[in-house]
Amino acid sequence: MRELKAEKITQAVMELVKRANFSLGRDVLFALRKAYRTEKNRRAKTILKAILDNAAYAQKENLAICQDTGMPVVFVQVGQDLKIAGNLKAAINKGIEAGYKKYSLRNSICADPLLRGKSGFSPCIMHMDIVSGDKIELTLLPKGFGCENKSQLKMFKPTSGIEEIKQFIIEVVKNAGPDACPPYVIGVGIGGTADYASIMAKKALLTKLSAKHSRLEEDLLKQINKTGIGPMGLGGKTTALALNILTYPTHIAGLPVSVNISCHALRSAGIVL
Amino acid sequence: MKRINTPLDLNKIKSLKAGQEVLLSGSIYTARDQAHKRLVRAIKSRKALPFELKDAVIYYCGPTQTPKGKVIGSCGPTTSSRMDAFAGFILAKGLRGMIGKGSRGLGVKEAIKKYKGIYFITYAGCGALLSKYVKSAKKVAYGDLGPEAILKLEVENFPLIVAIDVNGGSVYGQD
Incomplete structure (x- = not known):
């Protein structure tokens, strides 16, 4: 052994x-740069530039x-x-x-x-x-806890439709609004138990932003980016950089859905020993 | 871009409108959750306050530890709405400006109009970048609170956006 x-x-x-x-991870930087290039709103662009400048300065100066x-x-x-x-x-x-x-x-x-x-x-x-x-x-x-504070769990009925679930996820983002440092990355856990759905939601934040996304994930992201919240909540089409869903089998009596919000400073690092 | 200096007497801010970008220089004080709880407790029991609130600016910020050779560590804004329940009491004592991130409740907007205050936001999640505009940092009170202690920061051209102006106009629209 x-x-x-x-x-x-x-x-x-x-x-x-x-x-x-x-x-920041390469995938997060890539998503931020893409948002900066494609954003039309002047103020949103200025803020995305500051976010990119901040990342560069932090790395150069060994600052958080x-x-x-x-x-x-x-x-x-x-x-x-x-x-x-x-x-x-x-x-x-x-x-x-x-x-x-x-x-x-x-x-x-x-x-x-x-x-x-x-x-x-x-x-x-x-x-x-x-x-x-x-x-x-x-x-x-x-x-970070600015965004952790805006995360939510809801226990749906097993007969609840997908539209109801989508509505809930979008409402969680709208409720976070300008407060939790948008543009966000949104992790969603569906199924399991109350605790397990929340762990999945957190884990979903670790899915590479560049990974291939399902139609449901893409559809939700599109709808979230139509809310007009934008960087710092000051408008624009970049409210979220990505939305990732993880699922697990669940009980016949329930359908847990947990949403974990990350700020744009989605920081992670991994190693195998 | 408009430049303003502390102390912020009413004349310096009354023409500022929600959405306007300004650069702030002078002294500002960090204070967040626990410091606010203590400040309001002191106000209610008529105890002395750790710094002069008249025309002062409070920055909702709890910086990291200070790395060697730096004036301050990463020092961006924290979510302002957690300070909503306290803001009215402090504005009533002469506080002029607040700096943070995100929206405020209706009560804060009303208090801003009543006491002629102003609420600014700054680049959220950009604490490394914002540390460039801080020239010095000195502990003023509540050292036992660690990152939540009150610090006096000397800032130069600190970038701000007016989020709620003196007349209650808000950058987030009607809420």
Whole structure:
């Protein structure tokens, strides 16, 4: 059985912290550049230019793309034939804590959600999955809370039609309006249970924006871009850069739909060890 | 483009219209959720406030840690509507300007008209870029709040868009 030291995981997570917070993914940059080229609204164009300038400046200066360096969300896929020497969860949190400190990011995490108190750099949220093989894949998504706050879950009836569901998704975006840093990327989870639909919605944000999209995804994106919210909510046709859906089997009595909104600073980084 | 300097007395802002772009220079104070809670608690119990509110500008911002060799880290705006419940009390004490991102509730618009305030927005999600316009940063109060402490920032030509003007005109239209 292949063995991997927990310290290697800590080091890898530190590197992901840097990559995710200082530079945007190629697919996100590509989508932003395309939006800048095709946007007709003068103000929307100016804002998209500022967003692109910000990304370039952050990378050049090793500065966080956004001061909200998020609640770090880590998706972990552990191969069942891999033995980890040490504590996996502790190793990940150690990498988050050390990376966020080293790269001067923000200590946005309240140890107690009700008492609040002094904020720290960790813990992160982990979604663990066991897969075949002897490798481990780690993906970090620093999730800003301006947009997390606008995310919603709705439990539909099993007899609800697709139009009702589409209406709900569009309403969630309209409700976010100018507040959550549009242009957005929208993750949708359909099926499973209340909790699982929400995890899928979050995971859907990691689908490459350049991936081939279904007709439903394309149709929803088109409708969302007709709302006229635009960059910073000041108008234009770029309200969302992409909409990604993940689905899972569900129960005969229900139809959970969860929508997770990401701001334009959709930051992520992954590694396989 | 119109340039304005703090302190923001009424004369400097009364002609500004929603949608207009301006460049702001001078001192502004960061304050977000927990700092607002404390400021309003102090106002209600008639305690001394950590800085002079008359003609002052509050920036809804909680920057990252300051990297070595920099004046400040990434420092973009946070969602303004979370401060809506507090804004009226602070405007009543003389606050002139607010900087943030996103829309405001009806109550804030009414308070802006009543107290002759102004609400600006700035490039959202562009905290690295905005750090260029900050020339110095100094902790003023509530250091225990970490990123939510009140900082006094000296800014130069900080880019803003008027979102709600002194007459209640809004860049987001009727809401």
